[in-house]
Amino acid sequence: MPLVLPCAAVLFDNDGVLVDSKAAGNIAWTRWSHARGLDPAAVLTGVHGRRSRETVALFLAADLVDEATAEIDLLELGQSGTTIAVPGAAVLMGAIPDVARALVTSASRDLAVTRLRAAGVPVPATVVAAEHVSAGKPDPEPYLLAAQRLGVDPSACVVLEDSDNGILSARAAGVGAVLGVSASAVGLGCDAVVRDLSGVRWTGAGLELEPELERSPEPVRTT
Helix, strand or coil: CHHHHHHHEEECEECCCEEEEEEEEEEEHHHHHHHCCHHHHHCCCCCCCCHHHHHHHHCCCCHHHHHHHHHHHHHHHHHHHHHHEEECHHHHHHHHHHHCCCCCCCCHHHHHHHHHHHHHHCCCCCECCHHHCCCCCCCCCHHHHHHHHHHCCCCHHHHEEHHHHEEEEEEHHCCCCEEECCHHCCCCCCEECCCCCCEEEEECCCEEEECCCCECCCCCCCC
């Protein structure tokens, strides 16, 4: 039986949800780590779901963060052409009207838009990116700002996420439901988790999905 998550708006994370940029990102961060004399394996553990500035700050002194962040941002842009779409992402994003969709990403706007275009996924009019907030995920500010820009209450939004930091951000913002995308979201407290977006459909009043990898014991609504 399909699960329905009713909402007025859908807020999408980007990397891992709409696009698969993991390989490209790993190449960029590995090159950056070597250039900075850091262990790439250690650096890569701090990347997922965070703004690049906050990852950089985990490994370098405060006076080096601005310069080093600019370096990794350029490296990631240089690798963005290899980004591919998550199955179903282009169709789902294209089905949702602009008034009911937003991108909420820990990347810069330029990087997020470049990755979406490389993957053939429509770019929503509302984009909340790293430079638009004072605190990134897991702080609730990114999702609160996206809901505000769309003119909807956070409780009327469904968030699509794949990382612990992103899920924590969405929950702290008080959104109506969180849909996890990919096996990485299993066990992180989502209302449901899907393998990709190929089985997720916009109904005009929410998202309908099946099958799921995981479903909350108390789902929002079933048809």
